[in-house]
Amino acid sequence: MHTLLSRVNNASAFMSSCMMTLLAAIAISSFFLGSQPTGEVGISPVKVFAAKGRRHYSGKQDAAFVNFNVTADLAPLFHWNTKQLFVSLEAEYTNMHGVQNTVVIWDKIIRRKQDAQLHIEGGKNKYAFREVSTSFKDVSPASYALKYNLMPYVGVLQYGEIARTSDDVPFPEAQAKVAS
Numbered sequence: 001m002h003t004l005l006s007r008v009n010n011a012s013a014f015m016s017s018c019m020m021t022l023l024a025a026i027a028i029s030s031f032f033l034g035s036q037p038t039g040e041v042g043i044s045p046v047k048v049f050a051a052k053g054r055r056h057y058s059g060k061q062d063a064a065f066v067n068f069n070v071t072a073d074l075a076p077l078f079h080w081n082t083k084q085l086f087v088s089l090e091a092e093y094t095n096m097h098g099v100q101n102t103v104v105i106w107d108k109i110i111r112r113k114q115d116a117q118l119h120i121e122g123g124k125n126k127y128a129f130r131e132v133s134t135s136f137k138d139v140s141p142a143s144y145a146l147k148y149n150l151m152p153y154v155g156v157l158q159y160g161e162i163a164r165t166s167d168d169v170p171f172p173e174a175q176a177k178v179a180s
């Protein structure tokens with residue numbers, strides 16, 4: 001009885017270590033799978049509206065509005081260990097207090113390889129783009145980057161950058177009200 005039990009124990013310990021090794025092998029091998037995705041990001045001149053001028057926005061912070069074009073081919077990131085992709089467009093800039101900020105202005109989840117081509121023209125920021133210190137005045141021009149986050153079936157999340165604006169985009173003087 002005793003030996004039978006310890007044999008079962010040994011066998012299951014062996015099985016689970018096999019399993020662990022297999023999962024580790026999948027995770028490691030898929031790390032080297034797939035190639036670098038390609039893409040381009042274009043940002044139109046940004047508009048900033050002063051907090052007070054907009055009744056619609058009750059906050060005390062200026063709001064920036066960004067129009068963008070994004071084209072990308074994310075198909076290279078889809079392989080058998082790709083569960084889904086999280087793609088985001090992020091603005092990176094240094095505010096007037098010298099603080100480095102990264103703000104997600106748009107994102108998308110892609111689950112299938114056939115949806116991996118992005119062609120967005122005249123896209124708008126999906127999330128409110130505000131500066132915590134209330135104003136974009138004297139904020140350095142921002143760089144905009146398209147990034148991905150690959151969620152695998154097995155293993156750890158992988159991050160990467162797909163494209164970035166070649167020239168930084170300045171924040172203009174805040175306008176009092178919405179231009180038509």
Ligand SMILES: *[C@@H]1O[C@H](CO)[C@@H](O)[C@H](O)[C@H]1NC(C)=O
Nearest residue numbers: 041042043044068069121122
């Ligand atoms: C976005 O695409 C349109 C159509 O191709 C083009 O006219 C416009 O200049 C592009 N904007 C930017 C910021 O790249």
